[in-house]
Amino acid sequence: xxxxxxxxxxxxxxxxxxxxxxxxxxxxxxxRGEILALLGENGSGKTTLMNMLSGIYxxxxxxxxxxxxxxxxxxxxxxxxxxxGMIHQHFKLVDVFSAAENIVLGLKGSGRLDIDEVAKNVKxxxxxxxxxxxxxxxxxDMSVSQKQQVEIVKVLYRGADILILDEPTAVLTPQETxxxxxxxxxxxxLGKAIVIITHKMHEVEELSDRVAILRHGSxxxxxxxxxxxxxxxxxxxVGHAVxxxxxxxxxxxxKPRIRVEGLxxxxxxxxxxxxxxxxxxxxxxxxxVAGISGCGQKELLEAIAGLQPIESGxxxxxxxxxxxxxxxxxxxxxxxSLGVSLSFVPEDRLGMGLVGSMDLTDNMMLRSFxxxxxxxxxxxxxxxxxxxxxxxxxVNTPGVSxxxxxxxxxxxxxxxxxxxxxSAPTVLLTAYAVRGLDINSSYMIYDLINKQKEKGVAVxxxxxxxxxxxxxxxxxxxxxxxxxxxxxxxxxxSKRDVGMxxxxxxxxxxx
Amino acid sequence: MNKSRAPLIHITKRKTMPWYCAxxxxxxxxxxxxxxxxxxxMFMTGENPIAIYAAMLxxxxxxxxxxxxxxxxxAILLCxxxxxxxxxxxxxxxxxxxGQVLIGGLAAAACMICLGNRLPSGLLxxxxxxxxxxxxxxxxxxxAVFKAKWGxxxxxxxxxxxxxxxxxxxxxxxIWESPKGSGKIGIINQTTGIGWLPQIGGQKYxxxxxxxxMITVIMYFYMNYSKHGYEISVVGESERTARYxxxxxxxxxxxxxxxxxxxxxxxxLLLVGGTDHTITxxxxxxxxxTAVMVAWLAKFNPVGMxxxxxxxxxxxxxxxxxxxxxxxxxxxGDILTGIILFFIIGCEFFINxxxxxxxxxxxxxxxx
Numbered sequence: 001x002x003x004x005x006x007x008x009x010x011x012x013x014x015x016x017x018x019x020x021x022x023x024x025x026x027x028x029x030x031x032r033g034e035i036l037a038l039l040g041e042n043g044s045g046k047t048t049l050m051n052m053l054s055g056i057y058x059x060x061x062x063x064x065x066x067x068x069x070x071x072x073x074x075x076x077x078x079x080x081x082x083x084x085g086m087i088h089q090h091f092k093l094v095d096v097f098s099a100a101e102n103i104v105l106g107l108k109g110s111g112r113l114d115i116d117e118v119a120k121n122v123k124x125x126x127x128x129x130x131x132x133x134x135x136x137x138x139x140x141d142m143s144v145s146q147k148q149q150v151e152i153v154k155v156l157y158r159g160a161d162i163l164i165l166d167e168p169t170a171v172l173t174p175q176e177t178x179x180x181x182x183x184x185x186x187x188x189x190l191g192k193a194i195v196i197i198t199h200k201m202h203e204v205e206e207l208s209d210r211v212a213i214l215r216h217g218s219x220x221x222x223x224x225x226x227x228x229x230x231x232x233x234x235x236x237x238v239g240h241a242v243x244x245x246x247x248x249x250x251x252x253x254x255k256p257r258i259r260v261e262g263l264x265x266x267x268x269x270x271x272x273x274x275x276x277x278x279x280x281x282x283x284x285x286x287x288x289v290a291g292i293s294g295c296g297q298k299e300l301l302e303a304i305a306g307l308q309p310i311e312s313g314x315x316x317x318x319x320x321x322x323x324x325x326x327x328x329x330x331x332x333x334x335x336x337s338l339g340v341s342l343s344f345v346p347e348d349r350l351g352m353g354l355v356g357s358m359d360l361t362d363n364m365m366l367r368s369f370x371x372x373x374x375x376x377x378x379x380x381x382x383x384x385x386x387x388x389x390x391x392x393x394x395v396n397t398p399g400v401s402x403x404x405x406x407x408x409x410x411x412x413x414x415x416x417x418x419x420x421x422x423s424a425p426t427v428l429l430t431a432y433a434v435r436g437l438d439i440n441s442s443y444m445i446y447d448l449i450n451k452q453k454e455k456g457v458a459v460x461x462x463x464x465x466x467x468x469x470x471x472x473x474x475x476x477x478x479x480x481x482x483x484x485x486x487x488x489x490x491x492x493x494s495k496r497d498v499g500m501x502x503x504x505x506x507x508x509x510x511x
Numbered sequence: 512m513n514k515s516r517a518p519l520i521h522i523t524k525r526k527t528m529p530w531y532c533a534x535x536x537x538x539x540x541x542x543x544x545x546x547x548x549x550x551x552x553m554f555m556t557g558e559n560p561i562a563i564y565a566a567m568l569x570x571x572x573x574x575x576x577x578x579x580x581x582x583x584x585x586a587i588l589l590c591x592x593x594x595x596x597x598x599x600x601x602x603x604x605x606x607x608x609x610g611q612v613l614i615g616g617l618a619a620a621a622c623m624i625c626l627g628n629r630l631p632s633g634l635l636x637x638x639x640x641x642x643x644x645x646x647x648x649x650x651x652x653x654x655a656v657f658k659a660k661w662g663x664x665x666x667x668x669x670x671x672x673x674x675x676x677x678x679x680x681x682x683x684x685x686i687w688e689s690p691k692g693s694g695k696i697g698i699i700n701q702t703t704g705i706g707w708l709p710q711i712g713g714q715k716y717x718x719x720x721x722x723x724x725m726i727t728v729i730m731y732f733y734m735n736y737s738k739h740g741y742e743i744s745v746v747g748e749s750e751r752t753a754r755y756x757x758x759x760x761x762x763x764x765x766x767x768x769x770x771x772x773x774x775x776x777x778x779x780l781l782l783v784g785g786t787d788h789t790i791t792x793x794x795x796x797x798x799x800x801t802a803v804m805v806a807w808l809a810k811f812n813p814v815g816m817x818x819x820x821x822x823x824x825x826x827x828x829x830x831x832x833x834x835x836x837x838x839x840x841x842x843x844g845d846i847l848t849g850i851i852l853f854f855i856i857g858c859e860f861f862i863n864x865x866x867x868x869x870x871x872x873x874x875x876x877x878x879x
Contacts (some may be wrong), residue, residue: 358748371743375737
């Protein structure tokens with residue numbers, strides 16, 4: 001290892017945003033023929049560091065060497081010229097263009113564009129590394145995993161041999177993840193340098209050759225993956241010992257709380273998003289919802305919360321005394337005022353659920369500001385609530401009058417969840433509650449959800465990490481293309497089976 | 512390239528600046544603007560810039576009468592800008608202030624002309640007030656209904672409503688013209704003074720100023736402390752969030768635009784019933800649009816808008832004074848106003864961002 005020349009050497013890299021130090025004198029080496037996993041909690045500066053390598057940000061201080069030569073990377077184009085390419089978490093593709101068109105987009109060339117020539121080159125790259133991309137297929141026809149492959153091919157087409165992937169598996173099923181890993185290993189064996197940013201320990205262990213760990217913007221250390229383990233890496237990331245088990249208390253006295261029957265929902269374009277979905281959510285129980293993204297999870301939660309027009313079916317709320325209330329046809333406000341409290345943690349935290357430019361106090365008010373007959377809005381109670389949430393959930397914020405947009409993802413999520421559970425709900429709907437959160441914050445959220453369950457709340461947990469779903473949930477509802485593929489018991493279900501059910505109705509049983 | 516070079520200038524976002532620094536930057540911007548104006552003035556006209564500034568001050572504050580006119584102009588401009596605030600906070604770009612003022616004024620004039628001989632003055636004024644407010648509110652409500660129900664573009668719609676209002680006024684000016692053939696209405700009820708808003712303490716403009724001062728305070732509290740104000744901000748920031756917490760977005764849009772139009776209607780009433788006692792198509796005089804700038808410059812803070820409307824009216828009055836005294840073209844006043852506004856708006860960039868210049872090579876080496 002010592003005789004290898006580092007493909008990229010970063011030395012004393014410092015970057016600040018206003019008062020926040022995102023990176024503080026970070027050292028990082030990236031080698032060819034190696035997969036490096038970059039680990040760190042939310043806000044530890046992983047993405048910032050990689051953005052500086054790919055020309056999106058420019059470091060305040062420090063030096064970057066590529067193949068031993070000092071360089072300055074002032075734009076993504078200069079990064080490409082040095083062979084550095086980044087695949088971002090959010091794909092940057094034009095939907096109505098084909099794969100090949102997206103791949104050549106922005107490249108200089110002779111006056112005439114020969115798309116067949118491009119397609120041939122794309123095919124060659126695909127064959128070399130094992131991608132399955134049809135150059136003529138339009139982006140809007142592609143699955144998430146195919147789009148991701150197009151992004152990777154795009155970077156390779158531009159001649160990159162240092163690839164950075166920002167949380168590439170966040171949107172993939174286990175099977176797709178395996179495929180991606182196979183391709184990445186291929187690329188490594190062909191001498192590319194690969195950096196992947198991730199939160200998932202088991203992926204680090206499975207895929208990477210070396211790990212580098214950042215904590216609060218500083219470089220903590222790097223080591224060979226085979227000489228370490230998940231526990232040690234987590235402790236280094238967090239800075240103290242963490243217990244890596246999720247509790248799953250037995251449900252106490254579960255009773256039906258929400259009964260959904262034959263629910264069918266179409267979106268604005270008339271596409272069926274939910275097709276004849278039926279299930280029951282019990283009090284004191286966590287019902288997980290698994291599925292590839294866009295399989296109707298969002299519509300399901302929005303339908304229960306009264307935000308989604310429904311084509312047919314029924315959603316019944318069952319009170320403690322056995323009385324049933326039909327929720328369909330009620331607006332969110334009347335669902336609340338009926339005494340039916342649905343706490344909905346939406347998928348898109350800042351776009352829905354919180355107002356980014358408002359401070360913590362004003363965001364706490366969103367649920368409660370109508371209380372009382374006075375024309376003047378009460379800000380004292382929400383302020384107290386905000387202070388309580390900050391203290392109890394250890395929200396990292398300068399104060400309760402800071403706009404939530406300035407907080408990091410984990411803290412934003414804590415504010416939202418804190419507000420939602422403060423109203424003592426009987427049903428808690430959560431969507432991707434830990435998306436983008438680091439280990440420490442994630443475990444805190446699992447803990448909060450478990451506490452709600454113990455209080456007798458019926459929790460519906462839409463998640464994307466199957467490992468977590470299998471550890472946390474009592475039962476798991478698997479959606480596939482808007483249909484119920486099956487409901488399995490969280491205890492004893494295997495990841496492989498659930499993965500199969502996500503991609504095919506009924507899963508392995510139908511094979 | 513064998514040596515790494517940082518970009519010449521790179522821009523970074525500042526941490527929040529303390530308020531006194533921010534106001535320091537704004538003050539410096541005004542000083543810089545005045546210096547720039549002085550240089551331009553000397554260069555282009557050869558006049559002494561000090562004398563020009565003195566003339567501007569005299570034009571705005573020179574006599575008691577000029578002070579009252581300054582106050583009146585600030586009041587009307589501020590009134591229209593205040594009307595726009597709730598709509599703008601909701602991200603509803605109401606560019607129809609002009610038309611809403613005109614139609615409010617037209618309603619007041621109609622009452623004065625048609626009911627002048629039938630109702631006692633006190634009752635007539637009450638009817639005028641209601642009519643103006645209703646007319647302005649309806650004029651704003653029409654685009655709001657279309658926006659709320661069908662999501663039409665409110666910017667174009669409100670803009671078009673201005674032309675409709677102007678044409679309506681033009682039509683009624685011909686119908687009610689007096690004397691016949693003059694093409695204008697002339698002073699309504701000149702002998703009787705029926706329907707004229709009362710003068711307080713013998714001052715023609717005091718009532719207008721007091722009414723607008725009251726609206727300013729009420730608007731400040733409405734936007735910052737009331738539940739309605741809170742709903743407006745939520746709808747403006749994120750419609751999805753508003754729906755998610757059960758705010759009826761359509762209702763908030765309609766309610767807010769009713770308010771916005773109603774205050775424009777009041778501005779029309781003050782202009783027609785309080786000062787002009789007649790109506791022309793230019794009674795609003797472009798203030799429906801200037802008000803947009805007043806509101807934005809103060810970031811929709813009603814108290815800040817008192818200052819921005821003062822600034823704009825002062826610049827306008829001062830500029831027209833120098834054009835008469837020095838015999839300059841009227842455009843020259845506009846040039847100066849433009850320079851000053853450029854500096855004031857531009858300085859916000861320096862409040863939010865910091866420029867980092869590349870260090871010189873020697874310094875860089877010393878740092879390594």
